[in-house]
Amino acid sequence: MLSFILKRVLQTAVLLLAVSVLVFIGCQILPGDVAQVALGQFATEDNVRALRLELGLDRPAYVQYLSWLAGILQGDWGQSITTKTSVATMLSERLWNTGLLALVTTIIAVPLALILGLLMAVGAGRTWDRGASIVVLGLSATPEFLIGTLAVLLFAVQLRWLPAVAYLSPGAGISQTARALFLPVLTLVIVVTAQIARMTRAIIANLLTQPFVEMAFLKGVPTRRVVGVHALINAVGPLANVVALNIAYLVSGVVVVETIFAYPGLAGLMINAVQARDLPVVQACALIFCATYVLMILLADILAHVYDPRSTAQTAEVKV
Amino acid sequence: MSNSVLSIEDLVVEPVSGGRPVVDGISISVERGEVLALIGASGSGKTTLALTALGHLRPGLRIRRGSVTLDGTEMLRAAPQTLRSLRGRTIAYIAQSAAAAFNPRLRLDAQVTEVSRVHNTRPYKEALQAAHRLYGRLDLPNPEVVGGRFPHQVSGGQLQRFMIAMGLQESPLLLVCDEPTSALDVTTQVEVLRALKQGIADNNTAALFVSHDLAVVSQIATKIAVLRAGRVIEFGTAREILDSPREAYTRELVAASKHMTIGSAGAGHIIAPSPSHAATPLLTVEKVVAGFGKVTDGAPAVTTLSDISLKLHKGEVVGVIGESGSGKSTLARVIAGLHPAAQGKIYMDGKNLADTVERRTVSERQRIQLVFQMADTALNQKHSVGRILGRVLKFFHGTSGRAREARVAELLKMVQLPPEYANRLPSQLSGGEKQRVNLARALAAEPEILICDEITSALDTIVAESIIQLVEDLSKKLRLGIIFISHDLATVSTLAQEVTVLRHGRIVESGPTQIVLSSPKDPYTQLLVSSVPQARPGWLEEAIATRNRLRHALETDVLTPVSVSEGSRSTLAVSS
Known part of the structure; x- marks a missing residue:
């Protein structure tokens, strides 16, 4: 291994x-x-x-x-042409913001999506599953700018609960940061949850038609254990890949959301740099985005590998 | 009635989409300690019936009427919790394919003891000890540690025994066995049957035993119900059914089970002696070595065939016998040019053939045709039968238009199908009819050599027999040279003049069929011959005795392969 x-x-x-x-x-x-x-x-x-x-x-x-x-x-990303400051300094602040947004979204969206997907798979074909499937499919087909704009209209313009712009000042306290993050996170959670839930449902529903699942039911194993143990353990590999791709998307693909909420993240930085032909910054951002994808997929592959006894046959053999 | 463990009354199960009921008004009961066999062809409703005993219906089916009572509980109307508490504890299920029924990601111990865990019957440690005792009784090697393996790390026969252990873990009142040995090699089948018979006897468990193989059933059942199209057409004790079947269909089943034994090969069936061997053989395979991976100095990384030689003459049938993993399908592919040999030569009419199909001429390809095991995957599901056959005619012979239609009709007639089948899709044909089309597809090329790779192993006994009859007729009528590959000794014995026995990629014995099979010299051939199921009482015990006697003669422990590579190979082969 x-x-x-x-x-x-x-x-x-x-x-x-x-x-x-x-x-x-x-x-x-x-x-x-x-x-x-x-x-x-x-x-x-x-x-x-x-x-x-x-x-x-x-x-x-x-x-x-x-x-x-x-x-x-050596950790030297060069110097920005337009601001004359070091690219590393510019990146570090933006990277932190983007990281925060991605982390909070992931922590909320991934468990939510997995549970939703499992519930849909268990009830596959029933009214609950059909209803949820339509909603989830609809949401995953809705562009982020629409969801973001509607969220702003509702929470910022109509209800006036939250700021429309998610400006993060460096010294902001927790409550202020939370208020600033709320709308972008909400938008991203909706998008990401819909994607992951749909994939989870498909993967688990397919596993539930396998003979070993029928066997488990015929042994008297309760449904939640069949799904939570027998099916889920076989879904780790594909699920890790789906989740990894979505996390990579959160780091690199959120230009639209950052723009709507004027959120100071990496994607925004890259857009500005491209307009200004600030090549060192563009290169740095592009490299970080690509590296995120590559590393997330690496992680997913390793996780899938660790969870597949067929690939770790050698270690198992030693144990016997 | 009070003693009944299971009683099914006037049960009707039908497809949700409507149509003919799958189970059509069946009433049966199983008493304590009794083994009731449900026997019938595929589609007779036997599995559906057996699963209702567990209160389970496969998707797409519904109950129209009737009742299923298990130990006083009405299973068809029981609450989910009730069903759950009965399943695994009062009634246990043993599925046909252990390879598919075990979760590939969980260790065997965990799956066997899961029954105790979900029913909360005893602490994990005790459950594990009980499981280990069962492993020992079922003759699994190293009972204390073998359960730490994953399903892919044991052989097909061992996995099936783990499933029996899983079924017996909570000493159920009733064991439902769904074709528990059909996917296994004959020598493994003997082993598993013995384990099952012992498991049932030890606990005085009642059993419902679903099978299509009368010979297998006769070794284990006390009563037999013959099912056809969802109805019980005959019911009686095992002896009554075997000795004096009343219904024509039952008689056919009994006849097929007797035909399929080697003993009858010499007596009832006269095999024409081989044609003169003086002429140049049609096909010569000379010292072929083949395998997978990188070839260095003529030896592949993984060798599946070594030093294989055989000859085939015009009008002759050569049987190649071997169990899963013996390399018999590789041999077929090597001859057909689909798998290049690492060493050795293949001659047709004395002329050396290129080792890959790409480098053979069209006429060389046309003269050797392969009939695949699974007609389902070999025939294009989207093409009509006429188109499937027509393509071959066009490719090899340039036949088109009216002539092609006429030839398609002729080919269908040759495989005993009506000409209007040309317009049908494979999905509109039965398993046996599909296999006939599969044969016709090969014959359309007008080959001289036909390689049949396990063409009957996916078919029911009676259907398989008719296909074998057809192959025999064709070989005589068309004077074809046929290489008939099978794991089933009985099939080969009725058909082939010469036979070659493969084991682990090597020839262990070859010669005229009658001599090889009636007085086998190699211990492995002896084991194979003794393992072919026979419907007479006491066969199983004899087979076990022979097997124990031969155990020492067979240098490596093939009967219970323990190495990982061996195990995973057999597991894979079971599904093929």
Whole structure:
């Protein structure tokens, strides 16, 4: 099993390296010259050339790539072109905000979705399941901006309970942070729960048609144990993958939600950086998003592997 | 009646969607210590009937009327809690495929003792001890530790015994066994039957035993009910049914079970002697080695066939016998060019054949045709029978239009199906009819060599017999060379002039069928021959005795394989 994990970690490292190349190339082919954009339309040729020299843009692409990569490995993400501050500092604040949003959403949404999915699977075909399925399918097909906007209309405009904008100031207390987070979290919980619940229902409902489930019922095992033990233990692998993809989405794919609530997260930072041709920041964000996906899938794979006795036959054999 | 453990009265079960009832007015009862066998072909309603004893209906079915009383409780109207408390404790179920009925992610001990756990009958430690005692009684190796394994780590036969242990864990009043040995190899079947018989006798348990195999049933049942189309058409003690069957269908069943024994091969059935062997053989397999994984110095990483040689002449049937994992299907694939051999050669009419189908000429491919085991997966479900056959005709012979239609009708006639079947889809055919189409598909190529890979193992006894009859007729009429691969000795014995016995990928014995099967020299062949079920009383005990005698002669412990690789291979093979 250890060798499997080692192998997967190595593969992931190689994959991340490939991703870094792609991110770098992607940024190179973005239209527009960084120095030109940074200095504005009326900059003189000499100024632009000077800035290009200062930023090291005159060097061959592979040298630029290698020095960028070497920097990242040492924790130096470079310097923002527009704000002249270090990218690492800009990232750390945004990363924390995004992390907080993703964490709170995950803690609420994942257990909620799993329970909902299990209940739907148990009642598969009954009125409760059909009703819930329609609602969940509807919600997972509804774009986030609609859910977000409706939430703002209801809670901020009509009821005036919460602020419409989720501005997080660095020194804010818990209650203020909670108020700021409430609407974005609510929106994301709805979206993510719908997705995971639907997948959970499909995976578990399929397992419940298996002969070993019929056997468990015929042994007199109560329904909650059949579902909670016999079915669930077989669903760990696929469920881990579904959850991992949704968490990765929470880190990288929430541009719309961040924009609606003016939430200072990573996605927002990246959008601004792209508009400003602030390549070091764009590259850093892109790399973090990709790495999140790759690492979450790695985690899900390892978890699925650990839970599958067929893949860990060697260890089991030693025990016997 | 007071003594009845189970009594079913005037039970009618029908599909929710309407149509013919699956169980049509059946009344039966099982007394304490009695083993009642329900025998019938697939679709006769025997499993549905057996499951109602547990108060369980598969989805898509409903009860129209009748009652099922288990130890004083009306099962069809019992509350879920009542059913739950009875299931596993008063009545236990043993499913057909242990490989599918065990949860792949839970250890065997946990699943066997779960019955005690959910019914709260005793502490885990005691439950575990009880389970270990059962393992010992059921002859499982290392009873103290073997339950720590996962289902895929034991062989198919062992897994089936674990299921029997699971059924007996709480000493139920009634054991419902649904084809408990049908998915097993013959030698394993003997083992499991013995374990089951002993388990039932030890506890004075009553049992409902569902099977399609009369020979198996006769070893264990006290009474037999013959089911057909949801009705009991004949009922009596085991001896009455076997010795003096009244109904025509029962007589057919009894005849089929007798036909399927080796003893009758020599006596009742005269096999034509092999044609002259002086001529060049139609097909020669010479020292073939094959397996999986990287080939180094002609030896694959995992060897499934080693040093296999055989010859096939025109008009001859060569039987290849082996149990799951013996490499017999690999041999079929090697000859057909679907699996390249690592070593060795294959000649057709003395000419060396390329080892992959891609490098063989169209005419070479046309001359060797393979008939697959599962017609369900071999036939395209979306194509009509006419289209399935027509494609082959077009590909090999360029036949089209009216000529093709005529040829399709001719082919259907050859496999004894009416010409209008050309318009049907495979899903509109029965299992036996599908297998006939499967055969016709191979014949459409006008082959000289036909490889039949386990073509009868998925079929009911009577249907299987008619398919074998058909193959025999075809081999005579068309002078085909046929390689008939099967795990079933009896089938091969009625058909083949020459037979080759495979074990662990090696030939242990080969020669004329009558000689090999009537006086087998290799201990493994002896074991195989003695394991073919026979309907006469005392056969099971004799088979066990033979098996114990041969145990020492068989150098490795095949009877109870314990290594993980062996175990997982057999488990896989059971489902194939």
